[in-house]
Amino acid sequence: MSEHRPRPRAFRLDDERVAVDDAPAPAAPTATIRSQGAAIPETGAAEPIDEGERAVEAAQGAGMLARWRPRLSTLVWAGFGGLVSLGLGLWMSELIENLFARARSLGALGAVFAALFLVGIVGLAIREIAALWRQSRIAELHASLARARASDDRDAARALVTRLAALYEGRAETAQARAEVAEARRAIVDGRDLIDIAERALLRPLDVKAQAEIAAAARRVSMVTAISPRAVLDMIFVVAQIVRLVRRIAELYGGRPGFLGFVKLARSIFAHIAITGGMAVGDSLVQQLVGHSIASRISARMGEGVLNGLLTARVGLSALAVCRPAPFAIDKPPGVADVAPFLFGAGKDR
Amino acid sequence: LSVFTDLAFEASVAARSLADYLSGGGLRLGVTGLSRAGKTVFITALIDNLLAGAKLPVLRASAEGRIARAHLEPQPDDAVPRFAYEEHLAALSGPDRHWPQSTRRISQLRLTIEFERAARWGAKASELTLDIVDYPGEWLLDLPLLDKSYAQWSRETIEASEGKARAPLAAPWRAFLAGLDPAAKAEEDAARAASELFTAYLRKARDDVYALSTLPPGRFLMPGDLEGSPALTFAPLPLSEGQPIAPHSLAAMMERRYEAYKTHVARPFFRDCFARLDRQIVLVDALGALNSGPAALRDLENALDGVMRAFRVGRASWLGSVFRPRVERILFAATKADHLHHVSHDRLEAILRALTTRAIARAEGVGAEIDVIALAAVRATREAEIRHAGETLQAIVGVPEKGERLGGQVFDGVAEAAVFPGELPEDPQAVFAGEAIALPEADNDWRFLRFRPPIAARDAPAPHIRLDRALQFLIGDKLK
Numbered sequence: 161m162s163e164h165r166p167r168p169r170a171f172r173l174d175d176e177r178v179a180v181d182d183a184p185a186p187a188a189p190t191a192t193i194r195s196q197g198a199a200i201p202e203t204g205a206a207e208p209i210d211e212g213e214r215a216v217e218a219a220q221g222a223g224m225l226a227r228w229r230p231r232l233s234t235l236v237w238a239g240f241g242g243l244v245s246l247g248l249g250l251w252m253s254e255l256i257e258n259l260f261a262r263a264r265s266l267g268a269l270g271a272v273f274a275a276l277f278l279v280g281i282v283g284l285a286i287r288e289i290a291a292l293w294r295q296s297r298i299a300e301l302h303a304s305l306a307r308a309r310a311s312d313d314r315d316a317a318r319a320l321v322t323r324l325a326a327l328y329e330g331r332a333e334t335a336q337a338r339a340e341v342a343e344a345r346r347a348i349v350d351g352r353d354l355i356d357i358a359e360r361a362l363l364r365p366l367d368v369k370a371q372a373e374i375a376a377a378a379r380r381v382s383m384v385t386a387i388s389p390r391a392v393l394d395m396i397f398v399v400a401q402i403v404r405l406v407r408r409i410a411e412l413y414g415g416r417p418g419f420l421g422f423v424k425l426a427r428s429i430f431a432h433i434a435i436t437g438g439m440a441v442g443d444s445l446v447q448q449l450v451g452h453s454i455a456s457r458i459s460a461r462m463g464e465g466v467l468n469g470l471l472t473a474r475v476g477l478s479a480l481a482v483c484r485p486a487p488f489a490i491d492k493p494p495g496v497a498d499v500a501p502f503l504f505g506a507g508k509d510r
Numbered sequence: 511l512s513v514f515t516d517l518a519f520e521a522s523v524a525a526r527s528l529a530d531y532l533s534g535g536g537l538r539l540g541v542t543g544l545s546r547a548g549k550t551v552f553i554t555a556l557i558d559n560l561l562a563g564a565k566l567p568v569l570r571a572s573a574e575g576r577i578a579r580a581h582l583e584p585q586p587d588d589a590v591p592r593f594a595y596e597e598h599l600a601a602l603s604g605p606d607r608h609w610p611q612s613t614r615r616i617s618q619l620r621l622t623i624e625f626e627r628a629a630r631w632g633a634k635a636s637e638l639t640l641d642i643v644d645y646p647g648e649w650l651l652d653l654p655l656l657d658k659s660y661a662q663w664s665r666e667t668i669e670a671s672e673g674k675a676r677a678p679l680a681a682p683w684r685a686f687l688a689g690l691d692p693a694a695k696a697e698e699d700a701a702r703a704a705s706e707l708f709t710a711y712l713r714k715a716r717d718d719v720y721a722l723s724t725l726p727p728g729r730f731l732m733p734g735d736l737e738g739s740p741a742l743t744f745a746p747l748p749l750s751e752g753q754p755i756a757p758h759s760l761a762a763m764m765e766r767r768y769e770a771y772k773t774h775v776a777r778p779f780f781r782d783c784f785a786r787l788d789r790q791i792v793l794v795d796a797l798g799a800l801n802s803g804p805a806a807l808r809d810l811e812n813a814l815d816g817v818m819r820a821f822r823v824g825r826a827s828w829l830g831s832v833f834r835p836r837v838e839r840i841l842f843a844a845t846k847a848d849h850l851h852h853v854s855h856d857r858l859e860a861i862l863r864a865l866t867t868r869a870i871a872r873a874e875g876v877g878a879e880i881d882v883i884a885l886a887a888v889r890a891t892r893e894a895e896i897r898h899a900g901e902t903l904q905a906i907v908g909v910p911e912k913g914e915r916l917g918g919q920v921f922d923g924v925a926e927a928a929v930f931p932g933e934l935p936e937d938p939q940a941v942f943a944g945e946a947i948a949l950p951e952a953d954n955d956w957r958f959l960r961f962r963p964p965i966a967a968r969d970a971p972a973p974h975i976r977l978d979r980a981l982q983f984l985i986g987d988k989l990k
Contacts (some may be wrong), residue, residue, distance in 0.1 A: 166901055168932035168957040170916040172925045173907065180928075191898035193928045195907065344567050348852055348975045353568040360573060490570070 223428025291418035317351035374476035382469030536639025543793030545647035566978035571989035603966035654816035664746035818869035847884035932956025
């Protein structure tokens with residue numbers, strides 16, 4: 161044989177010439193033996209990544225992971241923004257000078273306020289950047305977990321699961337789940353199985369909470385639309401509820417999105433709704449129409465309420481799909497009928 | 511006549527299936543494996559883990575905390591002994607811990623798992639009954655005989671014994687055979703002598719050093735309660751093609767006994783243990799054959815292929831499940847995976863996949879689900895890294911059995927040792943190349959030692975490798 165193969169060999173641990181772990185070692189050991197924590201062997205063939213998962217990844221790419229590219233409008237806005245901030249700075253320095261001219265103490269007070277303002281701005285900027293970074297990290301984690309699960313890659317799964325658990329380190333209620341994941345990491349478990357264990361332990365409780373949020377928002381929206389006196393009022397209410405819901409879901413899975421983060425997230429959500437719109441025809445749209453027609457026969461306002469509720473639930477589900485740091489593998493992704501069954505019974509509630 | 515017996519046999523299988531279905535029998539889990547593949551240890555570990563309510567993270571129902579408890583049922587079949595679970599467990603964990611003795615007879619056990627269904631409309635208490643059968647692995651070799659006539663079997667057995675690997679082992683028997691005339695008048699002495707020499711040849715071939723597998727008939731190796739009966743006193747004879755067997759000749763007597771063996775031994779065994787299985791796990795000890803050499807591996811491949819041919823595999827239908835159950839899922843498991851470091855498990859699995867290619871292709875063709883894993887029902891080693899002579903080796907640490915030897919060292923069964931068993935090749939076909947058998951240690955690229963069972967932890971089942979994954983594949987869908 162051309163390649164070199166190491167020969168089989170054995171060393172007794174009670175041999176004096178062998179160094180074992182932390183035991184006092186002989187002067188010139190013939191062999192050194194280090195115990196290892198067991199790791200996870202990889203096996204199995206690749207599983208294809210399904211359509212729903214591809215849609216989520218495309219949507220994440222369109223918003224949360226979108227790369228910044230200079231365009232003409234960017235030039236316009238950059239120039240304009242620069243001028244405005246220069247103007248703001250000029251105005252501020254003038255204001256403080258004027259204040260100093262009037263009285264020394266007033267000037268000092270003005271300077272303190274200006275300093276507070278600057279510190280606050282810097283803090284906000286840092287928080288925005290941190291939120292953006294976290295968001296893109298979650299989206300990347302999502303894609304890598306999907307790939308590692310599909311290829312049953314042991315090493316990748318171990319690293320990714322650790323990152324997933326680290327995401328929830330600050331939350332006391334996940335202590336047991338994190339311990340479970342850490343234990344599974346040490347045992348001999350295959351890549352795919354390890355990801356499934358982590359998903360079940362860490363994400364399932366969050367899924368339950370997120371779905372409850374969606375259900376509550378959908379219910380509120382449909383109720384308020386049904387009884388609100390003006391169309392404008394319920395429009396405002398629906399938008400406010402949706403914004404609140406998206407922020408809540410983002411917070412549940414991976415921290416506050418911030419302003420820019422929210423904009424990016426919103427883009428991802430719209431992209432997801434646009435991509436999955438066609439897919440949803442099969443299950444939910446028919447139900448939606450059915451539910452709507454029954455409700456609207458009872459009362460026009462009620463039918464509108466159901467529609468708005470459906471819209472809220474739909475947006476909430478898309479938000480859940482793009483914010484979740486791992487793809488749905490052991491559970492089916494929830495549908496509108498799962499989170500808001502009350503919308504399909506002509507207002508009948510559970 | 512044979513058409514009639516076949517029909518009668520099918521009818522008896524169908525009748526038993528129907529009786530099972532009506533009496534609400536459980537899921538029948540077939541634990542298949544040649545001798546020394548680790549069937550008894552697998553069953554014991556499976557029961558132990560379920561009874562103790564051990565954490566099995568990959569078994570979904572267990573990870574979700576839906577398994578309330580498991581308990582052993584009273585013996586369902588009055589004619590079959592109970593699987594001596596307590597004894598085997600005591601053997602594994604007692605003060606003088608050792609692997610259970612090789613199985614000498616059929617035994618059976620029924621286990622019930624109480625669990626809650628994870629239904630959307632609320633949890634619902636439910637039960638799954640598992641029927642598990644243990645039997646001597648040698649008997650499995652009888653299954654391929656069911657479709658063979660005496661003449662065909664004789665021809666094949668004699669041809670096989672001419673192979674390079676077997677010829678030296680079979681020499682005494684073949685020398686006796688040369689002086690035997692099949693057309694001579696039947697004599698009990700000649701039959702007994704032939705049968706004894708034939709049996710000696712089979713026993714020798716099975717020896718650890720050679721590790722050959724295709725050695726039917728199985729009762730010659732593990733006679734059970736039939737020792738010395740005429741049904742076991744026969745041997746292959748050189749019969750020429752198409753030549754009728756004269757009545758009252760030696761050949762006629764041998765043929766009659768061969769048929770009697772099929773009717774009274776092989777068929778009932780198949781009917782009772784295998785004709786009605788829902789799930790199957792095929793345990794394969796590839797390491798023994800790897801120790802011996804390529805010829806032993808090819809022999810193992812043939813044995814597995816012959817055995818798997820006998821099973822009824824395919825997607826189950828409702829009516830079929832009443833009269834003719836089929837095996838819907840087959841798990842091929844390379845046992846004793848703890849005898850090598852986990853980085854080699856993939857290669858071991860690849861070798862097992864290559865060993866069972868034909869069986870897998872057949873099963874997939876009819877819609878059964880297949881998986882291949884490396885498994886250790888009881889994990890006897892831990893892992894370590896050896897740095898020696900400028901090389902870093904992924905090794906295992908355990909207590910080798912008394913008398914095992916490697917690199918000039920003989921182990922005493924007490925001292926722990928770090929063992930690097932060698933590296934399996936990346937290409938699984940490489941292990942099949944060549945004619946060698948019973949390779950001495952110096953000529954082989956690997957040497958897998960046998961280890962003693964691990965020292966038992968109090969109140970907890972022994973550690974395992976992928977037992978939970980095996981369970982998830984085999985019964986996970988019934989625990990939804």
